[in-house]
Amino acid sequence: MGPETFYKEARKVRISDAQTEINTFHTSIYFNISNFKLFNTKFGREAGDGLLRKTAALLRTYFPTALITRLNADNFAMLSMKNDPKEAIECVSYQLKSYIGDPSIVLKAGIVYPTREITTSSMSNISHFTDLAHLACGVHARAN
Numbered sequence: 001m002g003p004e005t006f007y008k009e010a011r012k013v014r015i016s017d018a019q020t021e022i023n024t025f026h027t028s029i030y031f032n033i034s035n036f037k038l039f040n041t042k043f044g045r046e047a048g049d050g051l052l053r054k055t056a057a058l059l060r061t062y063f064p065t066a067l068i069t070r071l072n073a074d075n076f077a078m079l080s081m082k083n084d085p086k087e088a089i090e091c092v093s094y095q096l097k098s099y100i101g102d103p104s105i106v107l108k109a110g111i112v113y114p115t116r117e118i119t120t121s122s123m124s125n126i127s128h129f130t131d132l133a134h135l136a137c138g139v140h141a142r143a144n
Contacts, residue, residue, distance in 0.1 A: 001067065001068065001069050002069060005069075006067055006068070006069035006077065006079075009067050010026075010067055010079045013026050013067065013079055026079045026080060026081055027079070027080050027081075027085055027111060027112065027113055028077070028078070028079060028111070028112040029077070029078040029079075029080055029085060029089070029109055029110065029111050029112075030075070030076070030077055030078075030109065030110040030137045031055070031059070031075065031076040031077075031078070031107060031108070031109050031137070032074060032075050032107070032108045032109075032137050032138075033051065033052075033055065033074035033075075033096075033105065033106075033107055033108075034104075034105065034106050034107075034108050035102075035104050035105045035106075036048065036051075036073065036074035036105070038102075038104065038105060039051060039100065039102070039105050042102070051096075051099070051100065052070065052074065054096065054099055055074075055076065055092075055096060055107070056068070056070065056076070058091075058092045058095055058096065059076060059078065059092060062088040062089075062091055062092050063078060063080050063085070063088060065080075065081055066078050066079060066080040066081070067079040067080075085111060086111075089107075089109045089111075092107060093106065093107045093109075108137050108138075109137055110137025110138070
């Protein structure tokens with residue numbers, strides 16, 4: 001799904017989250033393939049396109065009900081209902097690491113777990129959640 005559709009659908013999900021009585025909310029996750037430019041240089045642009053397709057396919061496999069978009073180049077955003085997405089992220093990361101074969105090119109992920117207060121107060125500002133997840137992606141160590 002394209003970014004425009006992603007943000008439109010994600011806004012609907014956030015509004016629904018804010019209105020629900022249960023305390024399970026969709027988690028915002030930002031993914032970055034670090035050193036993607038190196039991968040393209042080393043293996044060629046066609047292989048880089050293949051890596052992006054492989055990443056998208058793995059994300060869809062491990063997060064089948066999530067809203068997922070490729071934001072640009074090697075960055076993906078997701079809204080997932082998984083309470084703890086770390087295990088799925090680690091599976092995606094491990095499979096990509098095997099596919100790539102270069103330890104300097106890895107998948108990094110940033111996760112934002114919203115609370116009812118955060119979801120209610122900024123339910124329509126999906127880009128805010130994506131930005132927070134992006135910041136978390138840059139601050140925390142990569143998934144292994």
